[in-house]
Amino acid sequence: MVLSAGKAGQPLKRQETSTHAQPSNQKPGLATRQAATRLLGAVIDRAISLDGLLEPENGNATYRALPPADQSLVRAILLTALRNLPVLDAAIDAMVDRKLPDGARSLRHILIVAATQILFLDIPDRAAVDLAVEQTHADPRSRRFANLANAVLRRLSREGQAVLEQVKDQAAGGPPWLVDMLQSHYGKEHARRILDAHRFAPPLDLTVKSDAAGWAERLGGIVVATGSVRLPAAHGAIPELEGFDEGAWWVQDAAASIPARLFGDIEGLAVADLCAAPGGKTAQLAAGGGKVTAFDLSANRLRRLGENMDRLGLKVETIVGDFRKTAGNRTFDAVLLDTPCSSTGTIRRHPDVPWTKSAEDVAKLASLQADLLDAAIGLVKSGGKLVFANCSLDPSEGETLMKACLAKRDDVELVAVDPTDWPGLEEAITKEGFFRTTPAMMQGDTPETSGLDGFFAAILRRR
Numbered sequence: 001m002v003l004s005a006g007k008a009g010q011p012l013k014r015q016e017t018s019t020h021a022q023p024s025n026q027k028p029g030l031a032t033r034q035a036a037t038r039l040l041g042a043v044i045d046r047a048i049s050l051d052g053l054l055e056p057e058n059g060n061a062t063y064r065a066l067p068p069a070d071q072s073l074v075r076a077i078l079l080t081a082l083r084n085l086p087v088l089d090a091a092i093d094a095m096v097d098r099k100l101p102d103g104a105r106s107l108r109h110i111l112i113v114a115a116t117q118i119l120f121l122d123i124p125d126r127a128a129v130d131l132a133v134e135q136t137h138a139d140p141r142s143r144r145f146a147n148l149a150n151a152v153l154r155r156l157s158r159e160g161q162a163v164l165e166q167v168k169d170q171a172a173g174g175p176p177w178l179v180d181m182l183q184s185h186y187g188k189e190h191a192r193r194i195l196d197a198h199r200f201a202p203p204l205d206l207t208v209k210s211d212a213a214g215w216a217e218r219l220g221g222i223v224v225a226t227g228s229v230r231l232p233a234a235h236g237a238i239p240e241l242e243g244f245d246e247g248a249w250w251v252q253d254a255a256a257s258i259p260a261r262l263f264g265d266i267e268g269l270a271v272a273d274l275c276a277a278p279g280g281k282t283a284q285l286a287a288g289g290g291k292v293t294a295f296d297l298s299a300n301r302l303r304r305l306g307e308n309m310d311r312l313g314l315k316v317e318t319i320v321g322d323f324r325k326t327a328g329n330r331t332f333d334a335v336l337l338d339t340p341c342s343s344t345g346t347i348r349r350h351p352d353v354p355w356t357k358s359a360e361d362v363a364k365l366a367s368l369q370a371d372l373l374d375a376a377i378g379l380v381k382s383g384g385k386l387v388f389a390n391c392s393l394d395p396s397e398g399e400t401l402m403k404a405c406l407a408k409r410d411d412v413e414l415v416a417v418d419p420t421d422w423p424g425l426e427e428a429i430t431k432e433g434f435f436r437t438t439p440a441m442m443q444g445d446t447p448e449t450s451g452l453d454g455f456f457a458a459i460l461r462r463r
């Protein structure tokens with residue numbers, strides 16, 4: 001099986017070369033579509049995270065039972081479907097005279113999986129239609145809609161490009177909690193560009209230990225404004241790229257590389273990375289010469305951090321547990337607090353987030369972050385710096401929270417980020433001196449080489 005550029009500009013295309021054994025009484029490819037449909041329903045209707053469902057060891061059993069090539073197809077269908085859900089829903093609605101009945105959730109998921117293949121993936125339409133109809137027959141909740149499914153999908157196959165044109169205004173959409181938040185904080189136009197960026201797989205960004213220009217040339221990439229090396233979204237397997245084995249670089253979105261850089265020179269300083277795993281920022285801090293202590297609640301994630309540091313040849317101290325308890329009375333010259341968050345800045349790579357998170361989740365996370373920030377300030381030496389960061393686009397996890405902290409505490413002051421230190425990223429520095437990136441910034445020639453994750457970061461100095 002091969003995945004490459006697809007129908008409607010999406011970077012996924014499958015040539016049907018896989019010959020995996022199927023039960024003799026089942027159409028080839030049916031189990032794959034059934035798994036994709038089931039997992040799509042789990043994300044949309046039950047808010048279950050896609051990463052969890054696709055997890056190799058503990059993920060969904062139906063998915064794990066598939067051969068690797070079919071797992072890749074399920075993953076491609078789901079990522080593409082979730083990135084384009086507003087358009088797919090609108091395209092399906094445009095094919096029916098009356099709205100699909102509310103009780104037909106299962107049918108809708110079957111139609112979305114098929115429409116994804118027809119409109120965005122290079123899979124023969126006929127196979128997509130036949131398998132979807134077969135699925136409706138096999139599913140007691142959808143069986144009575146088999147003729148409807150057949151008619152809708154055949155028409156979509158005939159009129160696909162015209163339908164896409166007709167519903168293209170829906171492309172920059174999403175669930176109301178997300179769209180409302182983006183529009184009210186960023187304004188309609190910037191929100192539309194963020195939502196539009198969410199439709200595309202992000203490029204692969206690498207943070208290099210040194211010689212970014214040399215590595216960009218060797219790997220066929222470019223150096224972007226953060227100093228990261230950027231490769232297009234369609235790249236080879238990461239461990240096979242030159243420099244991986246020797247630990248010359250690590251994968252890290254350009255925006256995620258900003259917080260650790262905000263400390264400036266940390267050579268020889270005592271540095272705490274309080275929410276460290278899997279360690280992208282820990283690696284930057286250690287490579288910059290800091291004496292780093294990496295804290296993390298999760299022993300598993302901290303183990304991964306250890307493996308990452310081993311590959312990169314970097315040494316850090318690791319401490320498992322809640323840093324609010326494990327740090328004791330220690331203090332540090334530099335403290336990085338990269339908090340757990342709603343991850344709304346990473347929707348390009350986690351397109352399930354709009355459907356698995358809610359405004360209530362954001363509020364709970366913002367409250368946890370405020371608590372973590374209060375505790376983290378206590379670990380900074382007088383005159384030392386704290387960088388607070390996370391990958392949320394929601395101001396309640398960033399700007400609002402930081403302003404409330406500054407208003408409440410007189411033992412810290414804001415160190416405003418200086419836009420002249422960040423050529424090419426001036427638009428990401430707010431009037432207050434916070435860093436605020438969104439996927440609509442740092443535009444390149446194509447969507448697949450553009451954007452960066454949504455991140456908030458601010459620097460505080462302890463008085």
Ligand SMILES: C[S@@+](CC[C@H](N)C(=O)[O-])C[C@H]1O[C@@H](n2cnc3c(N)ncnc32)[C@H](O)[C@@H]1O
Nearest residue numbers: 275276277278279280281296297322323338340
């Ligand atoms: C956003 S991730 C950190 C990503 C990491 N900084 C990086 O760049 O690779 C948040 C991490 O915080 C950890 N965490 C959450 N609450 C924590 C706490 N109270 N103490 C220590 N770690 C915590 C989670 O286990 C998770 O690994």
